[in-house]
Amino acid sequence: MEILNLARQAILMPAGIQDGDIEKIMNRLLSSPVDAADIYFQSSHFESWVMEGGIIKEGSHNIEQGAGVRAVFGEKTGFAYSDRIELPVLLEAANNVKAIVRQGQEADPLHCKVSIKAADWPKHYATQNPLKSLADQQKIDLLRRVDSETRKLDSRIEEVIVSLVGVHEHILVARQDGSLVADVRPLVRMNVTVIVEQDGQREQGSMGGGGRSDYNYFIDRDIALEYGREAVRQALVNLEAVEAPAGNMTVVLGSGWPGILLHEAIGHGLEGDFNRKGTSAFSGRVGERVASDLCTVVDDGTLPGRRGSLTIDDEGTPTEKTVLIENGILKGYMQDQLNARLMGVNPTGNGRRESYAHLPMPRMTNTYMLPGQHDPEEIIKSVKKGLYAKNFGGGQVDITSGKFVFSASEAYLIENGKITRAVKGATLIGNGPDVLTKVSMVGTDLELDSGVGSCGKDGQSVPVGVGQPTLKIDGLTVGGTSV
């Protein structure tokens, strides 16, 4: 109730939109026999600060607000949006959108009445405005401290770039049954990038983190300084790196962010839309073995304060912990409302959209593998010759062929059970439907990433999280240059 009021105050009141107006727009949508309809209101305040070259170089403040109107009929969707939250504009949008029902038939006059339901689902983050959690001067002081402390760490540091980003977002979804649901979503992120130089050779390292919290997240436990230390450590490791090996070999993936493996190799392939359409390499495979029995993978939007967490998704469905793979067997897909309805299953709270100007679709939240039985050191010891990949950049997948890549940014050779030399970053490539069948050891050390992930699909970007324990994969192609 309190959240709904906050969203009304942030979005509807400044625009002068009353409940009666929402009823009018919804009734306009429902005057054609649509299967589903919603109106998505959004107001986001975003700020960013960048320190570079030892000075506060850039700052910006951005406001994004608008409303998207959607009607669904069978597999068809009509959609229109506007930056202007005004009744005539939204009524016109509703007119355009309901034309998705081509038959021209009129519906039984279904009268929508706005009804407020108690939002009895648990909340996974606080509603405080992160942009106001520190005074501007304190934000600057934080950046300066990270910059100067990081520069002190090593004489080989050439440049330090520190950025701080905060978002305060209100969303309100009006659904065809008249219910109004809302969410207030904070999101913060800090990044430190360093460039080091030694004997004319340069390398970079980068570390960041954050979550659905406020800026104090970086000050409590001095986590911001830890980002600086980690960025420097990675850059210095890369200075010593030799050519990466090329070919198929045993790969041990570190815990945490290397969980991007799960996001690319199986996560996208388990999104409901691809599976409804039969375009995924995982289509029609529920109940089949897609991983070794050591693997249990979940998508969990309910983790408190995580970057990928949501109290409700962008269709107003409360998020949940969805088991994707249990002991190696494929259990189910991630769903939004449209695909859940068409596939005859329940939505899983994975209906997400970048903004009011985009249509929702099934997307991941926080995707991770549950811990196993092996001590991480024991895993390394078991490898005679292979690659230990500790940190990664981004990845990509072709959901139809199942081929996926993810790029290591910090990796080492394993020789006779020991981590030996650092090697340059390299892309790893594999086949989603069988990479997890080659998982032969799973560590006890489940870790989630630090909170930097963004996932792109169909041109829409949303924040996500990943995680995993240390994993051993018996055979993955490593794209180095040392043939």
Added chain:
Amino acid sequence: MQNQEQHTALKNIVQDILDEAVKQGASAAEAGLSQENGLSVSVRLGDVETIEHHCDQGLGVTVYFGQRKGSASTTDLSPASIKETVSAACSIARYTSEDEYSGLPEPELLATEFPDLDLNHPWDIGVDGAIALAIECEDAARSYHEEISNSEGASVDTHQGIRVMGNTLGFLQGYASTRHSLSCSVLAQRGDSMQRDYWYTVARNARDLESAVDVGNKAAERTLRRLQARSLSTRQCPVLYCAETASGLLSSFIGAISGGNLYRKSSFLLDALGTQVFPEFVRIHEQPYLKGALGSGAYDGEGVATQTRDIVSEGILRGYVLSTYSARKLGLHSTGNAGGVHNLTIDPGKLDYQGMLKELNTGLLVTELMGQGVNMVTGDYSRGAAGFWVENGEIQYPVEEITIAGNLKDMLKNIVAVGNDVDYRGNIRTGSILVERMSIAGE
């Protein structure tokens, strides 16, 4: 006429923003405003899937208080919001540092001539027309061959917009432009092998789009040829980047000579100006004034005049890609590239696609790249790839689940040939590019 009125109205808003900034104490300011409308229609399996009506607007303002800078943007163009946005930018400038390099462009670099670049051709296709065209396209793809088993659909997109920008040096300009596209993506299946590929066409003027049937046929053909792809053994061999993937290679090169990466010393081409970066036969140039092209524009994101110029000639790097700020950091002048390059073109060679395959002789033809895998600081390059194994100039079989790796510095130097099979669909115009040798990792 309506266009003209909208233009004037938007220019007035930009001028109001600049005036407001000065009123709030800014010593200089620049502002940009855009309005765009569009329609996207997608069909799948012969029926409508989505109809989207787009309507976007936004304004951005940057203010300077001496050498301190602040920026703000909003999607709300009401007078109250404009005032708040300017104050937000001013408030930020209170906290940013004095930066001797910041500020508006040198006045003499601002564009003064504004030729009609033929960028605005609204397409009055309507929802029904767009649906019909998309269905025609998807039908062509689906009926191309019995192994075409499924579809991700076809879509028609049409956008028209106006952008206006101005600054307190008296620059105030705007132009309208359009962009239309038609795309199609289908799946094919043979045994256990399922593949997907796509094709698209894009143009300022709908008249210049490829026909719906051609787009559908190409999408189908590209999908079918990938069936039963296999991996390769790990090896070194020559690599031919098809025109679509070759543009990525040039885009990495542009990244390395962009001011931002240069002054941060995060480029593998530091201090490369005047040195041999490509083989002698390579010329790369910018053509901002091409009529009707996707990357055309008389001025850049700061109002600086764009230049028809050689970036590389005889293989030697002749110029960087600079904005006002990055240029000042390097002690140089803006090259009119705030916001990127304009119709970057590598001179095509004499060989067509078939000729390039013959030139490759035996090696890898890359038709798709996956992942990022490019380290701008060192030039280390490692990306996922799919394509075809070629022997004696003939395609043998499709390959996938491999990576190609090397160092960009070497790769650029070791370009053997550039084809005349130019892909005109983007801001980078290149034919296929043959690189002498790279590392392939596979099974």
